[in-house]
Amino acid sequence: MAYTWHVTTYSAVVTTGIYCRPGCGAKPLAENVRTFELAAAAEAAGFRACLRCRPYRVAGPVDARAPELVCRAVQLIIDGVLDDGTEAALGERLAMSPRHLRRLFRDHLGVTPDQLARSRRAHFARRLLDDSDLTVADVAFASGFGSLRQFNREMREVFRAAPRELRDRRRRADRLAADGGLLMRLPYQPPYDWDAMVDHLAARAVPGVESVSDRVYRRTIGLDGGAGVLEIGPGEGDVLMLRAHLPYWEGLIHVVERAARLVGVASEPADRLLRDPLLGPLVVARPGLRVPGAWGALEIAVQAVTAQDHSLKETRAQLGRLVKECGQPVPGLTDRLTHLFPSAEVLASSSTGIVQSLAAAVADGRVSLEGGSSEVLLAQLTTVPGLMPDTADWIALRLGHQDVFPRSLHAEVAAEVSDRWRPHRAVAATYLTTY
Incomplete structure (x- = not known):
């Protein structure tokens, strides 16, 4: 079966030198239009952003078909x-x-x-x-x-x-007015299911570091020795609202990008899987599901290895004790947000078992959780004593590797079936484990 995957394109008009996002009301002649998958590519070709549709205000993920x-x-x-x-x-x-x-x-x-x-x-x-x-x-x-x-x-x-x-x-x-902190919009391509995402985050929230109440997700973050708090909740239109309480604004762009990655708004909708006979009905029923991301790579990895032998409830309790014993206290916040998640160096010297082994491997560079290919990441993770291959798959999926398909799912889905979902198998895994 042939599949047509969803791709975001920007339309640039050679006669005006302007590029627009999809859905703009401008109606140029087709022969005068060039298309680009990235706004940056249109700009590199000499086009400027449309003043009507303002492409810089919308989400524009990179197509996963790129290598x-x-x-x-x-x-x-x-x-x-x-x-x-x-x-x-x-x-x-x-x-x-x-x-x-x-x-x-x-x-x-x-x-x-x-x-x-x-x-x-x-x-x-x-x-x-x-x-x-x-x-x-x-x-x-x-x-x-x-x-x-x-x-x-x-x-x-x-x-x-x-x-x-x-x-x-x-x-x-x-203009966004806020009583405290800095308020920003996190744009996404609809549909987007915030209820599903916040339920996922709430079920796995690390006590002392994360909390969810009134459909708003909150967490502590560390910034070069300082501490901050992020709040993410629904907004009007195709945006989430991010409120950032930070010790300084330098490098805010990377805080916002990581927050967007955490809640999946940086990824495309799953409509590219609508034609699939197995996943299509699931996408129709829940079209706005996105792959959950991560704020901290080590945090997600520790959570995953702890969950190997425990239920979600037990995993949260274990992580809560770990944070209380090893995390840096953050005074002056609510009773639910009290600590930063511990660093690899602290966990390597203070924890035990598989968490200690993982943290030591990250601290000394034997495992690099960010920046490498999925093959390298999976190979490094599985050198940690006790870390199961399927757990490594789930860690890679949460860290943004878009074509990872956890091995445990091959018990339910044949390998040749999952191959037809490349390079979007992380999205497929999200749908298969949500139902």
């Missing part, structure tokens, strides 16, 4: 590796030359790594200029720019205007 190496490179860029690094350093982390890395990006995404990083920073800054009352300088450093000069230059390149001019153009309804 895994490209997807991992994109994730490293989102995590900030190019904020003050180079394409050469990124290539070194991925064991390839910068030239080969750029060629892969151009072939599959239509943009270089640097161009993608600049576009993401500029789009995030534009959202902050619209939505917040942060100063222009705060917006620059919150968005990952290294200097005000760089910020002004790149905003002019992408949006053809200086940051102060862009703020003057914002619409009245854009």
Whole structure:
């Protein structure tokens, strides 16, 4: 059976030099339209964002059909590796030359790594200029720019205007007022099932670190020795609302990206699986399910290995004790949020059993939970004594590896059946384990 997968495209009009997101009301002649899978690629080709549909305000995930190496490179860029690094350093982390890395990006995404990083920073800054009352300088450093000069230059390149001019153009309804913290929109491509996501998070919330009440998810986060709190809940329209209470705003872009990844809004809907005879009915019944992500890679890995021999309730209780004994206290918060999740170094010296073995392997570099391919990650994880291969699969799935299919599910679904869901098998696994 042949499948047609859903792909987000941006339409660029050669006669006007403007690109639009899907659904924009503009009606150009077909012969004047070029399409791009990324807004950054349209910008690299010389097009500027439409003032009507404002593409920078919507979610634009990278199509999962790109090679895994490209997807991992994109994730490293989102995590900030190019904020003050180079394409050469990124290539070194991925064991390839910068030239080969750029060629892969151009072939599959239509943009270089640097161009993608600049576009993401500029789009995030534009959202902050619209939505917040942060100063222009705060917006620059919150968005990952290294200097005000760089910020002004790149905003002019992408949006053809200086940051102060862009703020003057914002619409009245854009501005978000908050009694405390900074309020931001997390856009997603509908449909999106927040109730399913928040139920998943609530069932696995680590006591002292995470809590859910009134359909709002809250958690503590560590930032270079400081502590903060995030709150995520439903918003009006195709957005979630994120409220961030942070000790400083520098690097806010990466906090927001990680929050978006945690609740799955950075991924595409599952409509690409609608034609599948097994999954199609499940997608029709629950079209908005997304693959849950992770805030902290070690946190998810420890949770997964603890759950190998315990129920969800027992796992939460064990993790609660671990956090209370080993986590850094965060005073002044609610009685439900009291600690940061412990670091690998602390767990390696303070915990026991499989958690200690895993933490020690992460602390000394034998296991790298972020940045590598799924094959490398799975191979490293399964060297940890007592860590089951199926547990390694689930860890990789939660860490954003889009084509991982847990081995335990092959008892229910034949390997040749799961192969037809490539490269979206993590989405398939989410549907099969939700029902």
